[in-house]
Amino acid sequence: MKLPHRRQFLHLAAGAAALPGVSRVARAQAYPTRPVRLILTTTPGGPADLVARPMGQWLSERLGQPVIIENRPGAGSNVGTEAVVRAAPDGYTLLLVATGNASNATLYENLNFDFIRDIAPVASLIRGPFVMVVNAAFPAKTIPEFIAYAKANPGKINFASGGTGFASHLSGELFKMMTGVNMIHVPYRGQSAAMTDLLGGQVQVMFDPVVSSLPHIRAGKLRPLAVTASTRSEMLPDIPTVGDFLPGYEASIWFGVGAPRNTPSEIVGRLNREINAGLADPALEARLADLGGTVLAGSPADFGKLIAEETEKWAKVIKFAGIKAE
Numbered sequence: 630m631k632l633p634h635r636r637q638f639l640h641l642a643a644g645a646a647a648l649p650g651v652s653r654v655a656r657a658q659a660y661p662t663r664p665v666r667l668i669l670t671t672t673p674g675g676p677a678d679l680v681a682r683p684m685g686q687w688l689s690e691r692l693g694q695p696v697i698i699e700n701r702p703g704a705g706s707n708v709g710t711e712a713v714v715r716a717a718p719d720g721y722t723l724l725l726v727a728t729g730n731a732s733n734a735t736l737y738e739n740l741n742f743d744f745i746r747d748i749a750p751v752a753s754l755i756r757g758p759f760v761m762v763v764n765a766a767f768p769a770k771t772i773p774e775f776i777a778y779a780k781a782n783p784g785k786i787n788f789a790s791g792g793t794g795f796a797s798h799l800s801g802e803l804f805k806m807m808t809g810v811n812m813i814h815v816p817y818r819g820q821s822a823a824m825t826d827l828l829g830g831q832v833q834v835m836f837d838p839v840v841s842s843l844p845h846i847r848a849g850k851l852r853p854l855a856v857t858a859s860t861r862s863e864m865l866p867d868i869p870t871v872g873d874f875l876p877g878y879e880a881s882i883w884f885g886v887g888a889p890r891n892t893p894s895e896i897v898g899r900l901n902r903e904i905n906a907g908l909a910d911p912a913l914e915a916r917l918a919d920l921g922g923t924v925l926a927g928s929p930a931d932f933g934k935l936i937a938e939e940t941e942k943w944a945k946v947i948k949f950a951g952i953k954a955e
Contacts, residue, residue, distance in 0.1 A: 660720050660896050664695040667886070669725045670709030672702045676838065676920065680755055680884045681725050683916045687907040688900075705733060705794065705954060707740060714742040718889040720896035724748060726887040726932075728796045731939035735947045736794045736954040745940060748887040750932035751897050752904040756883040757922025758858030759800050759836040761871060762851040767833050772855050772874040775834075779810035786812045789823035789832040793955045797823075799943055800836035800857055800880035802950040807875050816955075827851070838882060839864050840921035857881060864921055883925065883939075885932050901929055 667685055671677045678698070685696040701709030706729045716722035726748065734744050761772075769775035779786050790798035793816045805812055815832050817823040820841065827835045828850055839862050845851040846865070855871040856862045857880040871878045886904060888897060907913045908924040917924055925935075946952075 658895065660899065661692050661694040663721065664697050665692065665721050665723060666697050666699050667723045667725055668709045668713050669698060669700045670702060670706035670727070670729070671700065673700050676882065677725055677727060677884065679920055680917065683913055684754060684886075684904065684907055687910070687913055688903055691903040691906065705737065706730065707733060707737060710744065710748070711740075711742055713887070713889055714747045716889050718749075718891040718893075720888060720892055720900070722889065723751065723900075724887040726750070726885045726936070728882050728939065729794075731936055732794060732796070732799060732943040732947065733954075734940050735944040736952065745933075745937060747890045749890055749892050749897060750929045750936060751886040751888050752901045752929065753883065753885040753925040753927050753932040753935060754904070754908070755917050755920065755922040756858075756881050756925045757920060758839055758856045758862055758881050759797060760839045760842050760846075760856050760862070760865060760868070761800075761804070761834065761836055761854045762827070762842050762846065763834045763854060764827055764830050764832075765850055765852055766830060767852065769854070770852065772869070772871060775854055776808050776810055776874075779808075779812060783811040784813060786810075786834060787815045787832040788812045789815050789817060789827055789835045791820035791823055792816050792818065794947075794952060795820075796880070796882050797836045798952075799946055801834075802952065803878065803880055803946050804836075804871065804875075806946060806949050807878055836880070838921060840919075843921075862921065863918075882922075883935070885925070885935075897929055 667681055669677045669681055681698050685698050688696045701712055710724060710730060713722055713724040730744050769778045788801045790801060797820060798814060820837060823835055826832050836857060842851055843864055846853050853865055853868045855869050856865060857871050859872055859879045861870060905926045908926045914924050
């Protein structure tokens with residue numbers, strides 16, 4: 630009589646042990662049952678919004694629940710990032726990951742989180758180059774001419790950026806590190822303010838997203854010297870890359886989606902599939918391409934690799950240049 634009772638107990642115990650795993654899978658399969666928040670770490674109206682809103686609309690249709698875009702700026706994007714780090718790992722709070730998340734790991738010494746540890750990569754979205762532009766009155770017309778002029782006139786070239794530690798700033802510091810030229814960094818409160826002074830001749834050079842510089846290039850007010858990606862831009866097909874003259878140089882702005890650590894792999898996988906489907910949709914792909922970038926489909930592991938590589942790369946530049954967050 631004892632053996633059947635023991636066998637029955639073991640079956641019950643095994644069933645009870647399996648329940649948490651079963652319920653977790655069931656929850657993931659039912660996901661989502663309520664609206665999903667996508668947190669942006671910037672103010673409304675910038676590049677992040679232009680990427681997030683069409684993708685949010687796509688995901689709303691595919692998931693059958695609203696995807697609400699929520700802007701949470703502050704502390705160089707760390708306020709919004711920490712909000713997602715502290716959120717429940719259930720797939721209902723997501724983060725629009727950007728280039729700044731990779732550089733902030735080094736820029737800020739006392740963060741309350743470790744980005745690579747605490748944010749699970751879900752999917753990459755888009756990657757786009759900057760263009761190195763000079764005021765039309767500047768004498769150099771090519772990268773070699775610019776380097777020669779800068780070395781003959783050390784400290785006399787001012788390069789503008791949207792702010793200390795911004796990707797536009799780091800792109801210029803990488804250029805300085807690889808060429809040995811001495812340019813003076815002039816940070817502004819945003820790219821548009823920097824562009825105003827570049828057009829006015831108060832500063833001489835800037836690394837700017839292609840899409841925002843293009844109208845000024847077409848109007849003859851700015852001269853493009855090179856794009857910063859590893860390949861030429863479709864928007865500026867006749868303009869070389871910086872890497873054509875400085876092998877290994879690459880700088881770009883990119884976006885993706887992340888989730889709190891320990892978000893179930895089933896939910897991460899579902900989101901990744903739906904996002905990649907959106908990137909393959911001709912209409913959505915065209916909208917993102919209009920921003921001057923290239924869609925960047927891939928697995929969560931692919932996106933995690935990009936984040937790790939960019940974190941390491943910009944750490945070297947930040948330490949070399951001695952940049953401190955303001």
